[in-house]
Amino acid sequence: MTAHDTPLSADMTITAQALTEFCDDYLSASAFKDYAPNGLQVDGGRPIRRIVTGVTACEALIDAAIAEDADAIMVHHGYFWKGEPMTITGMKGQRIRKLMQHGISLIGYHLPLDAHPKIGNNAKLAEMLGLTITEALYPHESHPVGNIATCPPQSAESLTQTITQALGRIPLHISGHYQYLADEAADADTAVPKLLKRIGICTGGAQDMIEQAAAMGCDAYISGEISERTTHSARELGIDYFACGHHATERAGIQALGDIVAQQFGLSVRFIDIDNPA
Numbered sequence: 001m002t003a004h005d006t007p008l009s010a011d012m013t014i015t016a017q018a019l020t021e022f023c024d025d026y027l028s029a030s031a032f033k034d035y036a037p038n039g040l041q042v043d044g045g046r047p048i049r050r051i052v053t054g055v056t057a058c059e060a061l062i063d064a065a066i067a068e069d070a071d072a073i074m075v076h077h078g079y080f081w082k083g084e085p086m087t088i089t090g091m092k093g094q095r096i097r098k099l100m101q102h103g104i105s106l107i108g109y110h111l112p113l114d115a116h117p118k119i120g121n122n123a124k125l126a127e128m129l130g131l132t133i134t135e136a137l138y139p140h141e142s143h144p145v146g147n148i149a150t151c152p153p154q155s156a157e158s159l160t161q162t163i164t165q166a167l168g169r170i171p172l173h174i175s176g177h178y179q180y181l182a183d184e185a186a187d188a189d190t191a192v193p194k195l196l197k198r199i200g201i202c203t204g205g206a207q208d209m210i211e212q213a214a215a216m217g218c219d220a221y222i223s224g225e226i227s228e229r230t231t232h233s234a235r236e237l238g239i240d241y242f243a244c245g246h247h248a249t250e251r252a253g254i255q256a257l258g259d260i261v262a263q264q265f266g267l268s269v270r271f272i273d274i275d276n277p278a
């Protein structure tokens with residue numbers, strides 16, 4: 001677990017509703033059709049003075065927030081996802097019970113925090129990798145998630161190094177140049193050197209958007225997770241794929257939102273990274 005503090009200015013408080021209203025507005029949250037409610041998900045019922053931010057509202061993050069005497073947790077992955085059981089039982093019940101027992105509010109922003117042009121996960125990842133965003137991955141959607149970026153032409157090895165340095169972990173790279181060779185080197189990567197300069201980006205579990213990245217003429221696509229099928233997509237679509245970790249690619253947005261909240265309201269905000277290799 002690592003933590004990053006935003007310096008405290010004053011001992012200010014704000015209601016959960018006012019804090020959420022500010023964030024909703026800043027992120028244009030109501031414009032997005034999402035898989036989970038954005039904004040205030042659990043009302044802990046007390047004024048907010050200290051906030052803990054994190055990627056996912058897992059039990060370890062709640063324990064950290066309790067240890068920090070936080071009044072609110074702000075995350076990218078909150079609760080109440082489409083398709084999950086509606087009851088507050090089991091693991092979800094345990095998490096929410098802890099929040100309520102300690103009067104801690106939970107505030108979550110999913111797609112609005114991926115897509116924000118300045119502090120979104122995609123914008124931040126591009127910035128960390130030295131890529132310049134030029135357009136949306138889905139240009140015809142009103143609030144698209146995912147981007148296309150450019151960079152000086154570079155090899156897959158060079159991009160791998162940049163990602164490793166930026167995220168502190170080695171990405172899984174699937175070459176877009178693959179041919180089955182029955183005689184000599186079966187299953188060999190034909191290793192045709194290709195320079196990458198037009199890069200699709202969408203953080204998290206957006207591996208299936210590789211087809212859109214290929215359709216948009218990208219040389220490479222960067223996301224968080226990989227499925228078995230993603231390897232075949234990369235090879236058959238002729239696009240290099242970099243699986244950089246769901247958690248690793250989605251740390252920056254919530255930290256940036258925390259910084260903004262700290263500056264705007266003079267609250268104490270601490271990012272706590274509950275390590276996750278996936």
Ligand SMILES: [Zn+2]
Binds near residue numbers: 204205
């Ligand atoms: Zn995610």
